[in-house]
Amino acid sequence: MAIVSTLAMTVTVSGNGISETYNLMAVNPVVNTNAPGGGPVLTALVSGPNELTVPPNTMIMYIIPTSTSTVILTLKGITGDTGFTLAPGLIAMLPIPSGTTSVLVNASAAVNVSILFG
Numbered sequence: 001m002a003i004v005s006t007l008a009m010t011v012t013v014s015g016n017g018i019s020e021t022y023n024l025m026a027v028n029p030v031v032n033t034n035a036p037g038g039g040p041v042l043t044a045l046v047s048g049p050n051e052l053t054v055p056p057n058t059m060i061m062y063i064i065p066t067s068t069s070t071v072i073l074t075l076k077g078i079t080g081d082t083g084f085t086l087a088p089g090l091i092a093m094l095p096i097p098s099g100t101t102s103v104l105v106n107a108s109a110a111v112n113v114s115i116l117f118g
Contacts, residue, residue: 002033002034002035003034003035003036003037004031004032004033004035005031005032005035005037005059005060005118006029006030006031006032007025007029007030007031007060007093007118008025009023009024009025010022010023010024011024030059030060030118032057032058032059032060032118034057035057035058035059035117035118036055036056036057036058036117036118038117039116040062040064040114040115040116041114041115041116042112042113042114043112043113043114043115044110044111044112045071045073045105045107045110045111045112045113046107046110047107047108047109047110048106048107049076049079049104049105049106050104050105050106050107051102051103051104052102052103052104052105052115053101053102054096054100054101054102054103054117055117058096058100058117058118059095059096059118060093060094060095060096060117060118061093061094061096061103061115061116061117061118062091062092062093062094062114062115062116062117062118063086063091063092063094063105063113063114063115064091064113064114064115064116065088065089065090065091065111065113066089066112066113067089068089069088069089069111069113070088070089071088071107071108071109071111072085072086072088072107072108073085073086073088073092073105073106073107073108073111073113074086074105074106074107074108075094075103075104075105076104076105076106077104078104079104079106083106
């Protein structure tokens with residue numbers, strides 16, 4: 001039996017007279033009927049470049065640092081490019097194009113993060 005991964009995301013904005021809830025997946029649901037499976041994997045990143053292997057059939061990759069992490073993680077195309085900095089301590093949800101085999105993440109210091117593939 002295939003493993004199914006479904007992304008459900010709701011955003012609530014409230015305060016100062018505003019109270020709104022948005023179901024982001026109602027417009028464009030993300031369902032992977034052939035997901036790689038498994039739960040989050042604790043991954044030790046070294047200071048500097050880290051090549052993370054992406055399993056086949058991955059549609060979304062989640063990088064989950066601890067909420068108190070101050071380590072800067074940067075997505076890179078190749079070692080040496082400027083890249084795109086992720087917000088420290090926040091979950092990063094990366095849409096993964098079909099055929100992607102790895103993602104390069106540069107860490108400003110050694111850190112443990114959880115990685116989940118859906």
